[in-house]
Amino acid sequence: MGQLSEQLRALLDANTVGVLATVAPDGTPRQSLVYFTRDGERLLISTLADRLKARDAGRTGWASLCVMGHQPPFPSATFSGSAEILTEDIGASTANIAQRISGSDEPPEPMSDETLAAAGRVILAIGIDRVTAASHLSAVADEPGTEA
């Protein structure tokens, strides 16, 4: 899609977790809570290559993430599109997500792709092709974010 609106960017940048949906082999959605970061118009999630969510995304090439604020009226939107599993040049993104998990001021020192591969770590990347179910986005600016 085109550029994300300012409100959608604010929602993504002010909130650290979302609910990921992938398609399980039996065709039903598989949902789990994940930390993510935004890289332009992509959403990046750090996970393990052998996790079912990563295998779903690699097999089907599709995923969605529903992101919400954490106070009433719970502003939210669902971002969906093509998904891929990245294993190269993922040190900085992985460190950025680790920073969002820990709430630290600075990201940790990025690890090399080799170190991350040895740990089984990959990045699940979602290209934002569609935004649906957007709700109460005007409340994003009023809500204290979980990070600056």
Next chain:
Amino acid sequence: MGQLSEQLRALLDANTVGVLATVAPDGTPRQSLVYFTRDGERLLISTLADRLKARDAGRTGWASLCVMGHQPPFPSATFSGSAEILTEDIGASTANIAQRISGSDEPPEPMSDETLAAAGRVILAIGIDRVTAASHLSAVADEPGTEA
């Protein structure tokens, strides 16, 4: 499934919103944030009969709801199972969900099924057949809920 554990019940009762997933006609998951209430081992969502989520659930007979706490470490779990659209005896459940949305001390006076039907309101009911992706549930008890 059998009875929900105390931690799972606490997660469901302390939190008012979750991310619903249904299966869209093209086979991809459709996610949106919804308010819900727990009725024993079922999860009830008030929606409109013509909403895509209601049509998905009625067509496929399946839905899942990922419920989370709203502070780190964001305790969460995904509840999935058979779904159906209810139109009879839904006044009390609809009032209960309205109370959770408003945060009032008391639910509003229940409306009759006829009044709700005229407004297009239905209940999407999910039978909890499986619980997956349960995470950080021990944090539920430590977290101030969004309602008592």
